[in-house]
Amino acid sequence: MVEHHKLGDPIIIIKGLEKRFGETVVLREIDMVVHRGETVCIIGPSGSGKSTLLRCINALAPINKGSILVDGAEVNDPRLDKLAVRRKVGIVFQQYNLFPHKTALQNVMMAPVTVLKQDRHEVEARARALLKRVRLEDKAASYPGELSGGQQQRVAIARSLAMNPLVILFDEVTAALDPETKKEVLVTIRELAADGMTCILVTHEMAFAREIADTVYFTDGGFIVESGPPSQIFQAPQNPRTRAFLDLVL
Amino acid sequence: MSEPRVTARCVAIAIAAAAVVDAVSLAHAQVSSSASASILSLVIKWLPLIFSGFLLNLLVSVLSMAIGTVAGVPLGLGQIARNRLVQRCASAVTQFTRNAPWLVLLFLTMFLLPFQFRLFGHSIPFPAWIKAVIGLAIPVMGNVSEIVRGGVLSIPRAQWESAESLAFSPAQTVFKIILPQALKRMLPPWMNLYAILAMATPLIAIVGVQDGLTDVRGALVAENRTDLLLPLYATLLAMFFVYCYPIALATRALERRAEVKF
Numbered sequence: 001m002v003e004h005h006k007l008g009d010p011i012i013i014i015k016g017l018e019k020r021f022g023e024t025v026v027l028r029e030i031d032m033v034v035h036r037g038e039t040v041c042i043i044g045p046s047g048s049g050k051s052t053l054l055r056c057i058n059a060l061a062p063i064n065k066g067s068i069l070v071d072g073a074e075v076n077d078p079r080l081d082k083l084a085v086r087r088k089v090g091i092v093f094q095q096y097n098l099f100p101h102k103t104a105l106q107n108v109m110m111a112p113v114t115v116l117k118q119d120r121h122e123v124e125a126r127a128r129a130l131l132k133r134v135r136l137e138d139k140a141a142s143y144p145g146e147l148s149g150g151q152q153q154r155v156a157i158a159r160s161l162a163m164n165p166l167v168i169l170f171d172e173v174t175a176a177l178d179p180e181t182k183k184e185v186l187v188t189i190r191e192l193a194a195d196g197m198t199c200i201l202v203t204h205e206m207a208f209a210r211e212i213a214d215t216v217y218f219t220d221g222g223f224i225v226e227s228g229p230p231s232q233i234f235q236a237p238q239n240p241r242t243r244a245f246l247d248l249v250l
Numbered sequence: 251m252s253e254p255r256v257t258a259r260c261v262a263i264a265i266a267a268a269a270v271v272d273a274v275s276l277a278h279a280q281v282s283s284s285a286s287a288s289i290l291s292l293v294i295k296w297l298p299l300i301f302s303g304f305l306l307n308l309l310v311s312v313l314s315m316a317i318g319t320v321a322g323v324p325l326g327l328g329q330i331a332r333n334r335l336v337q338r339c340a341s342a343v344t345q346f347t348r349n350a351p352w353l354v355l356l357f358l359t360m361f362l363l364p365f366q367f368r369l370f371g372h373s374i375p376f377p378a379w380i381k382a383v384i385g386l387a388i389p390v391m392g393n394v395s396e397i398v399r400g401g402v403l404s405i406p407r408a409q410w411e412s413a414e415s416l417a418f419s420p421a422q423t424v425f426k427i428i429l430p431q432a433l434k435r436m437l438p439p440w441m442n443l444y445a446i447l448a449m450a451t452p453l454i455a456i457v458g459v460q461d462g463l464t465d466v467r468g469a470l471v472a473e474n475r476t477d478l479l480l481p482l483y484a485t486l487l488a489m490f491f492v493y494c495y496p497i498a499l500a501t502r503a504l505e506r507r508a509e510v511k512f
Contacts, residue, residue: 086414086415087417091415095408097411097412099412099413100431101430110416111418114426115417115418115422159416163417
């Protein structure tokens with residue numbers, strides 16, 4: 001068990017969020033508050049809208065009702081600079097989605113240099129430090145095609161960190177990995193969370209969620225069915241649907 | 251992609267046949283020991299003129315390709331623009347220019363463009379070969395537009411999302427992430443298009459540009475010898491083949507490399 005650190009101010013506040021794809025409602029009445037330094041895990045059956053929720057927070061998917069405040073800015077506001085939100089919210093995808101024509105180092109450096117217009121030398125030093133942090137300093141010159149899935153995913157985490165985000169969203173980042181490489185990635189995320197990085201994870205790794213989460217949300221059918229500390233969700237779930245789901249996966 | 255290969259084979263066979271005819275008529279000329287000059291010496295005599303005409307074909311092909319590409323890239327990007335109006339217009343222009351006969355477009359530009367235009371009181375001549383360049387650049391533009399569209403659409407949607415999530419602007423995403431990856435896939439069809447264009451340049455002879463084909467015909471008229479017909483045309487054919495076949499080979503090599511990579 002990781003020792004849970006004290007939580008800071010709320011940086012993401014979601015109220016009454018509703019998201020539809022055409023006629024289908026995929027998220028409804030979502031309320032969620034994420035504090036600085038908090039590690040949040042979202043669990044639930046496939047198709048319950050977990051990934052969509054992350055994409056809404058990052059302004060990759062527009063919402064139909066409700067509000068999402070990220071560091072005080074309303075993501076649903078059409079006048080909002082979406083790029084400003086994305087500078088604060090990093091996301092790591094299930095399929096890594098690295099840029100195949102760039103080396104690991106260039107992948108990490110690209111956004112700070114291109115988007116934030118930061119000094120190339122300074123960014124390079126930081127990018128090398130980040131690659132070291134995910135234990136890939138010797139792979140700086142490798143292209144994504146030359147790396148294993150776990151290595152690519154760790155480069156993707158370093159790439160996200162390079163933007164100095166307030167929060168990082170992890171969208172089933174170990175779902176495509178084999179058991180050994182999965183572990184490397186989980187170790188990296190555990191270290192990040194322990195360092196005080198605010199993380200929101202959508203995951204099917206129940207043991208991992210139980211270990212690192214400050215708060216666990218269980219979603220089903222587009223609703224948040226139950227939320228609370230992992231001790232409550234995993235040991236004493238209040239809702240029968242949570243219980244039924246955990247009986248299936250644990 | 252066997253199309254360039256088949257074309258190349260046909261050309262090779264044609265050249266071989268021409269060479270045989272050449273040799274036979276040469277032998278015939280020697281046997282009859284006619285007073286007139288040998289075919290070989292006549293071909294050599296006209297070679298510099300035909301070659302200079304052929305160079306104009308190449309110049310026209312290079313310039314048309316350059317102009318067509320510069321115009322075709324934004325047109326292709328326009329075809330995938332989010333703005334509906336831009337997208338519709340770009341697609342319409344692309345479809346129109348791609349599906350028009352090249353020769354008709356050439357005639358059209360020949361007659362639509364003035365033979366000279368006035369700029370700051372000076373009259374600047376507008377020679378036929380430059381009009382031909384523009385005439386051929388139009389279909390090139392339409393084809394490049396399609397190549398760009400196809401290349402960009404072949405890049406997975408996840409790459410766009412990945413760039414977006416890192417706060418890349420749409421323009422940064424296109425120019426730094428998508429196009430560099432699409433370029434590798436666009437290069438073989440683009441080179442194929444160029445080879446087709448180069449081989450189509452003798453069309454400009456029909457609209458009165460003094461190209462390699464015009465020079466061959468001129469030489470034939472000057473010599474007035476029917477046994478020169480095949481050797482002289484074969485000479486021009488050989489020039490085109492020597493120029494275009496390596497392009498076809500390189501295109502195939504690039505295609506094979508792309509298949510392995512992706």
